[in-house]
Amino acid sequence: MAKAVRIHETGGPDALRLEEVDVGEPGPGEVRLRHVAVGLNYADTYFRNGTYPVPLPAGMGVEAAGVVQAVGEGVTQVSVGDRVTYTGFLNTLGAYSTERLIAAAPLIQLPESIGFETAAAMTMRGLTSAYLMRRIHPFKAGDTLLLHAAAGGVGLIVSQWARLLGINVIGTVSTDQKAEVARAHGCTHTINYSHEDVAARVRELTDGRGADVVFDSVGKTTFMASLDALKRRGLMVCVGTASGPIDGFNPNLLAMKGSLYLTRPALADYIADPREKAELAAEVFGHVAAGRIRIDIHQHYALEDAAQAHRDLESRKTTGSSIFVV
Template structure:
């Protein structure tokens, strides 16, 4: 089969298309013929070596497709089943081996492309809004990169939970996407101080929570955007990692909370994974949460897909199509 392998950390050019043996499923595993693989910043961090992984490796952690073989003793899925998954390495390929405990049935009415697009970003938005800081009606939430893939989904879920959302964006095009997702106020962070704007929108009180996927460039002002005992949820670092933090700053700025969550700890059990995906897919199926697939690339163009993602051009999900 064809797969994208990485032999050394580096730029997009280290993503190489190779012919590798088609893997065989073992006990408790299924082989999925992939229809789509998600491209995410975690893949970029792995490619650059910011997140350590044994070399060489096949990129990607998210995909959807059809089961085409199962290992011994597997009864949970069968060949022909439509499935999706996330947080399993090696989805930049024509086939992937996935533990059946991580496979999610894709219901009728949800396309395989939408399913692949919804897994990591949709589940991330779900746990951020419902668990890390469980939004309540009337809460003020500042969402960075509100026109991006997670930002659009997070804004939609936040509105479902009754929050008032302030979305930061860089362009009018991104602003339109954030508005379409339900953002109540738009902040052009390239033109104004987003912490001052947040204070203005909240009568000087500050937000209850800031969802920050940007990291280095926004961290300090994100803290300044919070009310006393507010939550800074730092769940990404698209601008680079945040410098070491003196915890005393949280005291000085109002007994703030700082957390750095990651999806794997919010889908650690099969029960929690199913609960989140079932709710997410039901919202997608009924149309109350919309997934936007921004752009698809052939598997062979994985390097170009990474350049597109890193260039902050995305207006939704980026997918590789084997």
């Protein structure tokens, strides 16, 4: 029997249960996949606590890497024995498992140069970083990017990618330890938001001009500071809401603060086209394989420790990427 972490009701980390499941054989368009490593993402907590509602009971997790064990009728893009990775949203929910059935469509062939643990730690974060750096804004050398959660999984990849492009990155962090991690991965400057005024410090570091772009994955508690840190006609990119949703926003605020631009992208819309997903995956895998971007896995968990993993994630104890080793 395979094992899977599931929820029967929404709630805190203790809602997560490790259960035995009968996987069965793949149907048309499906594969049976044996996981080697599973990604842990902040978005997983949204499924668990009900922010992203799904029919219950439900599996957890949307990202993993492993080996194809069997293929169903009509599957031609992968074969038994192939090394693959995947990420998605509702179509890949259920990654916290030792083995599963999954549609073949989201699967990405894994280059031999990328290990399973690295893949599980970087597929969602890497593709997110890829669309942020290559699709959201025409970055050029000398631009200034304000990057919240700079010591997180996406933050560390974005910082390294930005350094390759000659972008000045100002990263926000919650501790001095995280500041050291962020600077080691490409941040030009760091701001400890626990005791520094983010917007004022950005203005100081940019001679009063402000940042060209903000990547804000924190949400409620950083939203206003992010707007105040932008230059005139700058771009605010809401990537996530780790501190809670942004409520009651008046668009006139954008005009009052300098004719700012605001977008709230989702990874699903940048990997919906198979060709675009392949392009983004090839670019980020290429950077990692060549050593231009390194993936730091700072936390390893077993599936039975899923509740603790979520506690660590929500208390901001983690840096870099976190995975489950199956």
